[in-house]
Amino acid sequence: MTATPSSTRSYRAMALLAMAGCAFVSVASAGPADTADPAAPSVELVDEIAGKLLAGLESCRKLGTQAVLDLIDDDLPGLPGSDQQPKRGKVRVPSATTRVDALSLFREYAVEFDRAAKDGTPRTLSPELAGKFAAATRTVCEKGRLARAGILGEGTARVAELCFVLPLLAMPDSQWSAANTKSLPAWMTDGKGLPALERFALCAGRPLTAWSLASAREKAKPPGRVAYLCGATDELLEAGELGAARLTSTAGAEIAEAAGDSGTAAKLHLKTARAFADAGHAEKAIKHLRAVALRFPQLPECATISAGLARHLYDDDQVASARDLARDCLDGRRCGDRKAEFLYLHWLACRRLGETGNADASAREFLAAFPEHAWAADIHLVSGMRAFADGNDDEANRAFKLIRTTFPDARAARRLSEFRNRLTRLELITVDAETGLWRRTE
């Protein structure tokens, strides 16, 4: 059975929640052990909270943030931002390290969070995920009753604080104030949960929050915002977190463009387009790059965007359009440092369209200009295969030898090796051990 988009999303949501659960575990279990508080929350408790995160979908959808606030006021007084003073004073909150308290944040963003939880607007996590976080807050409030009764100690309050704040990460960076975003790492005073939180923030579409957390983690050498967002985008693309990758690359591109770093911005736009395309929205990738191209009329950025656009046109089976774009860039000297890409694409597109004459011309031009380029191996393979198919074994052997000796790691070399093995297995050729030359057995 294949996973539907919605089920894929819910699997991803589960994974996110599991990560969030890990963050709770690492934070809550580390703190109390250090202080040897007899009333410290156990790992089991935190596991339970994480478990509730995964299980509370339906109930939490019925629970709005106002209800959570009511619960807080009733059951968890003493947290910073609570309207009421603790009735028994058992809950102590380590607020010295934080510049913004959990409940204040919760109150500040509650309305928007409710809306996101119900509507599932595109820039937030899915309603299901947001709802699960709301369930977590309720769970914490319930645990707060235990805390108030003196059963659990200060660690519970830390977990509670995190549970208030984490759901709010489901709202986009743009809806948070810069000061609040910057102060978020202070919630994680021991730093052990930062990587998990950082990852979570990225997946939740909070790239700037993730950068903030990464900076807290790498205090000695905090990464630059754009460089961090570039790297994070690549990781998210590899992990298949395409929505998060798109948000991250878009955020990076905006910052880079604002800073006048158009080269990096153009590359980040390519990543945004890739995120669209990998998610099956080639048309959106093409539309995005066409729109962006207008903002980058100069070399080398226009070549970068054009190369990306040509790629997505080609991948979307708009082969003739891709070929025309490549030809335009080649003829109009709008290649920049991407001439190899345009020539290669022109060669491939022409072949796919059956225009062997044009393809051969591009192949010759490519080999003349970039004889050492790894993609040249593909061209040699095709010419060798054509010679072999025509029975011209001498020419085929020349091409194959060139691939073996000059491009041993290229994908063409791997394909050639597979082909050779198949032919030798069928006893159709013998291969000279010394020269590597192929000889037909018949």
Place this chain on the structure above:
Amino acid sequence: MQSTPLHSPTRQLRYSLPAIAALALSAASLCADPASELIREARAVDCKYCACGAFDRADAIGLYERALEANPTPEQRLDVLWRLARLHGENLVPGTGQTLDLQQASTYCEAIMGLCKDDGKIRREAALAAAKYANADRRFLAAMRYYNAAIAIPADPESTRRTIGALARTARILDASLLVAAMEHLIATHDSKETKAQAMVHLRLADADLWSLPKDFAR
């Protein structure tokens, strides 16, 4: 008994002479055309001409091969080569348990192709038969060569379509990139629009990964 003119010794001799001459001529002609005689003998045990019970594949092949060496006429040679190809390459009488020699069958087809340089139809037919035997013998590269030879000879569009399809299937057995190469070779070397169009069809059906851009393209 009084001899009649008909029965007179002179007359008898006169009437016998043509018969003797005919006999002598016949014997002479037999000596001059051993190929025909061998072909006649071969047909007596070749299932195409004899009853199934009389079929003896080994004898037929031996006699036909001797006929080939007996200076047959071009027509006889062509006919014998076809029979040898089929006797070597096809199980003509099911249940006789004969062992085929597919390579030899292809060789005879090649000989037909060499013999009929001016007759495209026969040459094409021989090339296709050779390809069939080579394919059955898993000599796929040879089969591709024969299919290419057949495609090079003009034929009706339907035959061309089928032959290009057979070439594509054979190449595909070995490697998808060989299929693409074979089709590209056809497009590059043939003027016929029909051939180019058919090759394009197979080119488009080739594995998608052959047409994929490198991963690091425009990244």
